[in-house]
Amino acid sequence: MSRRGEAIGWLLLIGAAVIASFWYLDMDLRGLLRGDSPQQMQAYALSFFPPDSSASWLRQISRGALETLAISAIGTLLAALLGAGLSLLAAGRLGRLAKAAARLLLNALRSVPELVWAALMVLAAGLGPFAGTLAIALHTAGVLGRLFAEALENTPAEPANALREAGAGTVAAFFYGTLPGVLPQWLAYTLYRWENNIRMAAVLGFVGAGGLGQMLYVTLSLFQQPRAMTVILAMLLMVLLVDALSAWLRRRL
Template sequence: MLIATPAPRDPAALPRLVLTAVVILLLWPGLQLSELDLGVLFDEDNARTMGGFVADFWPPAHDTDFLALLARATLETLAIATAGLALALVVALPAALLASRALSLSAISRNGHPAWWAQALRWPVRGLLIVLRSVPEIVWALLFVRAVGLGPTAGVLAIAITYAGMLGKVYAEIFESVDPLPTRALLGAGSGRLAAFAYAMLPQATGEMLSYTVYRWECGIRASVVMGFVGAGGLGQQMDLSMRMFAGGEVASMLLTFLALVLLADLISRLLRWRLA
């Protein structure tokens, strides 16, 4: 005689159900406050307006004069993103080393508790990184446009300040997430901290750092578009002018250019990770 055995129950089923209910309860007030109404997308008048707006995007502008202007604006956008990221790295890398415990001598001690003075040095650096990344780059761009005038300089400085905070935070977390044994071995043997960083920590963290840096460069390209609307130069400023003149074909060409730039950043990231794998 066969005895039927009860089907096994998932012990995590109840916690998952409770978590799902809590998420729904928290999400519903947010949807109400945001006044989200998807029905307006299917309204006949709104659909007709959006259709007419999108129809103006075809065909993309491709005359010689405009393509020359587009090429110059594209190079300017790349220069803004690259220069801003380079300046951000100058601040982010030292700040990440100061904010991270990975190179602290207390990390190799028995109890692993840092000295009070070490914490006193780290927290101001972490606070600075928080301040830098808390203010959106568009706000920095508005401030620098007032300070240095219209043009790419405002965009470069805005990206440099905001991305210094972002890169510094992520770099510090990457340093603390790698295998600490090689670093602790060098520090315990009397090696200097910079040598331990260069020979033990950096080889492990290079892949993730490069991947995130290229991603931030891609974000800088997109951010330069938004900052261009406040006069910070690049493709964004040209797009603002084209939209004001209702030149949909020119806007379409610039959107296709942004697509190509994002694809380029993705290819660079894949290539770097493949070479370092």
């Protein structure tokens, strides 16, 4: 079969899968345009404007933004520390058995989404930012641990071997021969995950994990759309600022 025929075959297969998915899910997209649905959607969208800009609400938004920022920052820091420790095992530094166990644990941590971890942590630690911090830390530790381990495996072993041959111990050889080579990558990975965790910390509030997400959930539940719009704008601004800061730091590193 020619390359063109193969491409057409794949396109037809993908198209058939999309059509089958719509049929299986029984999605009635025409219902969005039927009757007065467009007018209802427009009225609901317009109810978010103008955003609530009262001084008392903006003060609450500021406290919620700081709480969201703290949840993401502390959760990412704990995840980086836990991931760094597990990465040493997952990279095979302490034998094959420890490597297999560490990789299994990392897979388990990152296979559970943050929202599921948050729901579990709310049951264990109660409502509030502590549950959100633990949820972010557990999931992100699985992600960073795997990335850190791969960075360790791809780092040249010659500097550490030279130090050991010169009489240095295993710990000293790691800190002076291996760590300088992987630390910039580790920091870049951690900053990138912090960007993602800012967004996730804002979402975790929907299960009671505090921050702007919890404020958004409450305002939407009470049909306070102007206040909810202010929360959404605060989320957008905070994410943009953190993205810019993280990108600048990664360039410097």
